[in-house]
Amino acid sequence: MTLxxxxxxxxxxxxxxxxxxxxxSTIFDLILIFxxxxxxxxxxxFNEITDxxxxxxxxxRGADMIFYLxxxxxxxxxxxLYSRLRRVEENxxxxxxxxxxxxxxxxx
Amino acid sequence: MPxxxxxxxxxxxxxxxxxxxxEAAVIRDTVxxxxxxxxxxxxVDDCSKxxxxxxxxxxxxxxxxxxxxxxxxxxxxxxxxxxxKKGAKYFVTFDADGQHDSNDIAxxxxxxxxxxxxxxxxxxxxxxxKTNVSRSRSFVLNAGRYVNYFISGIMLxxxxxxxxxxxxxxxxxxxxxxxxxxxxxxxxxLTAAKKLKYAEYPVAIHYSEYSKNKGLRNKDGIxxxxxxxxxxLFR
Numbered sequence: 001m002t003l004x005x006x007x008x009x010x011x012x013x014x015x016x017x018x019x020x021x022x023x024x025s026t027i028f029d030l031i032l033i034f035x036x037x038x039x040x041x042x043x044x045x046f047n048e049i050t051d052x053x054x055x056x057x058x059x060x061r062g063a064d065m066i067f068y069l070x071x072x073x074x075x076x077x078x079x080x081l082y083s084r085l086r087r088v089e090e091n092x093x094x095x096x097x098x099x100x101x102x103x104x105x106x107x108x
Numbered sequence: 109m110p111x112x113x114x115x116x117x118x119x120x121x122x123x124x125x126x127x128x129x130x131e132a133a134v135i136r137d138t139v140x141x142x143x144x145x146x147x148x149x150x151x152v153d154d155c156s157k158x159x160x161x162x163x164x165x166x167x168x169x170x171x172x173x174x175x176x177x178x179x180x181x182x183x184x185x186x187x188x189x190x191x192x193k194k195g196a197k198y199f200v201t202f203d204a205d206g207q208h209d210s211n212d213i214a215x216x217x218x219x220x221x222x223x224x225x226x227x228x229x230x231x232x233x234x235x236x237x238k239t240n241v242s243r244s245r246s247f248v249l250n251a252g253r254y255v256n257y258f259i260s261g262i263m264l265x266x267x268x269x270x271x272x273x274x275x276x277x278x279x280x281x282x283x284x285x286x287x288x289x290x291x292x293x294x295x296x297x298l299t300a301a302k303k304l305k306y307a308e309y310p311v312a313i314h315y316s317e318y319s320k321n322k323g324l325r326n327k328d329g330i331x332x333x334x335x336x337x338x339x340x341l342f343r
Binding site: 083086092093096097100101103 | 152161170171172173174175176178182185186189190193285287338342
């Protein structure tokens with residue numbers, strides 16, 4: 001095992017533990033975390049597998065494929081977060097507005 | 109019908125909605141000037157950090173305060189919601205920094221009634237408007253006007269003017285959800301979507317040293333453009 005493989009797999013394990021501590025609520029979550037852990041470690045240690053998939057897709061290196069998919073995934077995540085943020089702000093606005101109208105202040 | 113306006117509309121039914129954020133230096137002058145015409149004034153304090161509220165002591169106005177800073181668009185909507193509850197007949201939006209002229213309100217009301225419009229937009233670029241706008245600012249505003257046209261399909265001569273007047277029907281239909289700088293664009297989109305009849309009226313803009321320092325700068329145009337695009341994407 002090379003050094004980078006050690007770094008990456010320990011990173012994946014730490015993230016998995018963190019996810020487990022955060023959302024250990026349902027079986028579904030556990031399966032998801034487990035899948036993430038296993039695929040991540042397999043891809044890091046037996047990286048020739050990613051090369052094979054990449055060749056099949058028409059990309060020369062497995063690492064490039066992971067990179068492309070990673071960008072796509074991150075972009076999707078940003079959009080999700082942004083729309084969540086907008087929803088939260090809408091709710092906040094609703095609350096602040098209602099309170100300000102209910103408590104119309106008299107100027108003395 | 110020249111006397112129509114004087115005879116039928118009680119000035120108390122005209123609600124002037126003034127969003128205010130850190131305007132302690134000028135808010136009192138602006139409000140007293142508007143009150144002098146007999147209009148009802150709603151100041152929506154968007155969580156000012158200065159003592160804007162103390163400056164207003166003793167004035168017969170409605171004072172609303174956001175507990176969290178939300179932005180000008182949100183403050184306007186709060187003011188509109190409140191004025192609707194109070195049974196306002198006309199809703200005027202008016203900047204607190206003193207750049208508008210309260211003498212224009214009567215003319216805008218008249219224009220609204222004469223044209224039978226739902227909403228009248230103030231414009232500093234129509235013939236007859238007294239304004240000392242700089243050339244660079246005109247250029248930015250002109251570019252913004254095309255952006256708003258592209259987005260809403262409505263071409264105004266001045267689409268970022270803070271002075272507008274809405275009827276009850278328009279105020280009922282318009283719900284601004286863009287809290288910050290994209291709200292003029294959203295207002296135009298809603299005007300188009302709800303098929304409101306609109307008109308423009310020449311109004312004066314007085315750029316003082318204060319409003320120049322406090323208000324938007326030309327480079328904020330980029331920020332506004334970005335917000336409008338995000339709004340268009342996530343509406």
